[in-house]
Every structure is written in structure tokens, then in C-alpha cells.
Amino acid sequence: MRLITCLPILVLWGINSAESCPDNCRCTQKKSPERSEVNCQKRGFSTFPSNLPMDTWVLKMxxxxxxxxxxxxxxxxxxxxxxxxxxxxxxSIHPQAFTGGKKLMLLNLYGNQISKLPSKGFKDLLSLRFLLLGQNQIATIKSDMFTGMRNLSDLDLPLNSLTALPPSGFKPLIALKVLDLALNKIQKISRKAFVGLQELLFLNLDNNNLKNIPIGTFKPLTGLEMLVLDHNHLTTLTSSTFEGLYNLQELYLRNNEIDKLPADVFRHTPKLMQVALSRNKMQTIDGNMLANLQGLKEVYLHDNPWMCDCNINSLVHWITQAKVNQSPLEKLHCVGPEEFREKPLHSLTSQSLHCTV
Structure with missing residues (x-):
């Protein structure tokens, strides 16, 4: 009799469970606390499901x-x-699309066709930590796009159509730790582009169209530890380029067009541990500027057209004396003068290096 009494309850539970999960999706409920993971991946949805379980914790669409x-x-x-x-x-994203998502921590919009973010469209996402917007068509950044996102720690914007970074574009993101802007078309950066990002640890500007960086651009980034500027068109750096980067530990400048470095280019980066300058156009640099970086552990200088005359003397001395991990020594070789062509830098001596008149 007791079994018969329970049957309607079990049937009713089964119906409610089925009704609470969208058709063609798989819902998995976890205990303690009760919460549902809803998997609607690759199900052909053209509209957002309206009958999600109230206890939905994770949604895969x-x-x-x-x-x-x-x-x-x-x-x-x-x-x-x-x-x-x-x-x-x-x-397109409606400005009120995410209203009510006060506990949302991760929002993944990677690989869509978004060209414009709505003004204040994320303002209710007070708990959001990760926002993935890579491989879209976003062409402009405005600070009102990120209003209210005071807890965001990771903003991914690679593979978009950005050509410029305007003043104060990321200012509301006071807790941001990671900013990925790689593989865009950025040509210009306002010197106030990174205002408000004192907590930023990692900035990626790899594969853009940068030819120069305005003095003071990195000054607000007092906490930055890694800066990636590989694969741009940078030609020169100044003694003030890295002003403000007192905590920088890793700097990547590979595949640019840098032909010279000021002797005091690293005066604002006393904590540098790794510097990558391979595949540029440098003929000589002052080895003393590397010697002055007390914590330096790795340096990459290969694939530069080193001119082995007396101007490279300090670099040769540093290469032979420094106890750091360097480029493969066989890749550090002279392109001229003719008598030293293809000769490895570490095999040179001060006495053999002469200056042409």
C-alpha cells in the first residue's frame, strides 16, 4: 500500500524534473548545495532557452x-x-541582457560576430571575474562598456578589430589582473589608455601594428609583472618608455624593428628577470645596461645584425662574463665587418674589435 501511495509522487517528480530541463539539453544536478549544470552544447538553438532550472549553476550554450x-x-x-x-x-547584445546576474563569475563570448559592446551592458555583473571576448569584430573600446565591473580580473580581447586604445577605456576595471589585446590592429595607444589599472599583472599587445609608444603610457601600471610587445613595428624605445614599471619581471620585444636602445632604457625596471629582444635590427647595444640588472636570469638577443666593431665591446664582455641563460651562443654572430662575418660574439676579444674611421 505504501508503495502504491509513493508512485504518484515519483511520477510527479519525474515530470517536474523533465520540465525543468530544456529539450535537447542534459541537466545534471549536484548536491550540497543543490545546483544544476545545464549542457546545451551543439544542439542547434537559435533562441535562448526560457525553461532553465532555477538552480542552474553552469550553462553551456x-x-x-x-x-x-x-x-x-x-x-x-x-x-x-x-x-x-x-x-x-x-x-548584438541587449543592454539589459545580463540583468540579474549578480553571481555570475565567468562569461564566455569567444568566437562570435560581436562588433559593438552595449553601453553599461555588464553593469549588473558585480561578481564577474572572467570575460572572454576573443575572436569577435569589436572595433572600439569605451569606458562605459565596463561600468560596474569592479571585480573583473581577466579581460580577453584577442583577435578583434581594435585599431586604437582611447583614454581611460579600461578605467572602471580597478581589479583587473590580465588584459589580452593580442592579434588586433592597434596602431595608436593614448598615453592615458591604461589609467586605473594599478592591479594589472599581465598585458599582452602581441601581433599589433604599433610603431611607437607615447611616453607615460605604462606609468599607471605600477603592479605589472609581464609585458608582451612581440610582432609589432616598434623602431625605437626611449629612456622613459617603461616609466612606472617598477615591478616588471618579464619583457618581450621579439620581431620588431628596433635598431638601437638607450643605455638607460631599463632604468625604471629594476626587477627585470627576463628580456627577449631577438629578431630586431640592432647592430650594437651597451652591455652595461644588462649588467646593471641585478636580478636578470634570461636574455635573448639572437637574430640581430650585430656589427662587430669597437662599439660592441661592452656587449661582448657581458656575454662572456654574465651568469645568465642567454640565446644559443651559436645564434649570436656578426654580420660585419667582413673579417668577422658569421663569427660568434662569444669568441671575440676586446683586442680584436676595431673601429673604422
Whole structure:
């Protein structure tokens, strides 16, 4: 009799459970506390599901056919912490799309067709830590796009269409630790572009179109530890280029067009441990500027057209004396004068290096 009494309850529970999970999705409930992971990956959705379980914690909606994000998509899931919308065909986001998502910590919009972020569109995402916007078509940055995001720690914007970084574009992001701007088309950076980012630890500007960096650009980044400027068109650096970077530990300048460095170029970066300057156009540098970096552990200088005359004397001395991890020594060789062509720098002596009149 007791079994018969329980049967309607079990049937009712099964119906409610089925109704609370969108068709074609898989819902997995976890205990302590009760919360559901909803997996709707690759299910052909063209609209956002409306019947999500109220206890949804993780939502996976990647690789569907969503074209826009409509208002209040999170209103029925107040405890949601992670939303994956990568590789849809999203073109627009309504300014109230994420209203109510106060516990959301990760929002993945990678690989869509977004060209413009809505003004104050993320203002309710007070707990958001990770925002992934890579491989879209975003062409402009404005500070009102990031209003309210005071806890964001990681902003990924690679593979977009940015050509410039305006003043105070990231100012609301006071807790930001990681900013990835690689593989854009950035040509200009305002000297106030990074205002407000005192907590930033990692800045990636790899593969852009930078030819110069205004003096003072990095001054607000007092906590920065790693700066990547590889694969740009930088030709010169000044003694003030790295002003403010007192905590910088790793600097990458590979594949640029730098032909000379001031002797005091690293005067603002006393904590540098790794410097990569390979594949530039330098013929000589002052070895003393490297010797003055007491914590230096790795230096990469290969694939530069070193001119082995008396002007390279201090560099040769440093190479032979320094106890740091360097470029493969066989890759550090002279391009001239003719008598030293292809000769490794570490095999040279001060007595053999002469200056041509």
C-alpha cells in the first residue's frame, strides 16, 4: 500500500524534473548545495532557452545558432555562476541582457560576430571575474562598456578589430589582473589608455601594428609583472618608455624593428628577470645596461645584425662574463665587418674589435 501511495509522487517528480530541463539539453544536478549544470552544447538553438532550472549553476550554450542576446536571459537563474556562449553567431547584445546576474563569475563570448559592446551592458555583473571576448569584430573600446565591473580580473580581447586604445577605456576595471589585446590592429595607444589599472599583472599587445609608444603610457601600471610587445613595428624605445614599471619581471620585444636602445632604457625596471629582444635590427647595444640588472636570469638577443666593431665591446664582455641563460651562443654572430662575418660574439676579444674611421 505504501508503495502504491509513493508512485504518484515519483511520477510527479519525474515530470517536474523533465520540465525543468530544456529539450535537447542534459541537466545534471549536484548536491550540497543543490545546483544544476545545464549542457546545451551543439544542439542547434537559435533562441535562448526560457525553461532553465532555477538552480542552474553552469550553462553551456556553445556552438549553437544564437544571433542576439535578448533582455533578462538570466532572470530565472539568480544563482548562475558560469555561462558559455562561445562560437555562436551572436551579433548584438541587449543592454539589459545580463540583468540579474549578480553571481555570475565567468562569461564566455569567444568566437562570435560581436562588433559593438552595449553601453553599461555588464553593469549588473558585480561578481564577474572572467570575460572572454576573443575572436569577435569589436572595433572600439569605451569606458562605459565596463561600468560596474569592479571585480573583473581577466579581460580577453584577442583577435578583434581594435585599431586604437582611447583614454581611460579600461578605467572602471580597478581589479583587473590580465588584459589580452593580442592579434588586433592597434596602431595608436593614448598615453592615458591604461589609467586605473594599478592591479594589472599581465598585458599582452602581441601581433599589433604599433610603431611607437607615447611616453607615460605604462606609468599607471605600477603592479605589472609581464609585458608582451612581440610582432609589432616598434623602431625605437626611449629612456622613459617603461616609466612606472617598477615591478616588471618579464619583457618581450621579439620581431620588431628596433635598431638601437638607450643605455638607460631599463632604468625604471629594476626587477627585470627576463628580456627577449631577438629578431630586431640592432647592430650594437651597451652591455652595461644588462649588467646593471641585478636580478636578470634570461636574455635573448639572437637574430640581430650585430656589427662587430669597437662599439660592441661592452656587449661582448657581458656575454662572456654574465651568469645568465642567454640565446644559443651559436645564434649570436656578426654580420660585419667582413673579417668577422658569421663569427660568434662569444669568441671575440676586446683586442680584436676595431673601429673604422
Amino acid at each position: 556553445g556552438e549553437n545558432r544564437l544571433e542576439d542576446i535578448r533582455p533578462n536571459i538570466l532572470s530565472v537563474t539568480p544563482n548562475i555562476e558560469s555561462v558559455n556562449l562561445e562560437r555562436n553567431v551572436i551579433k
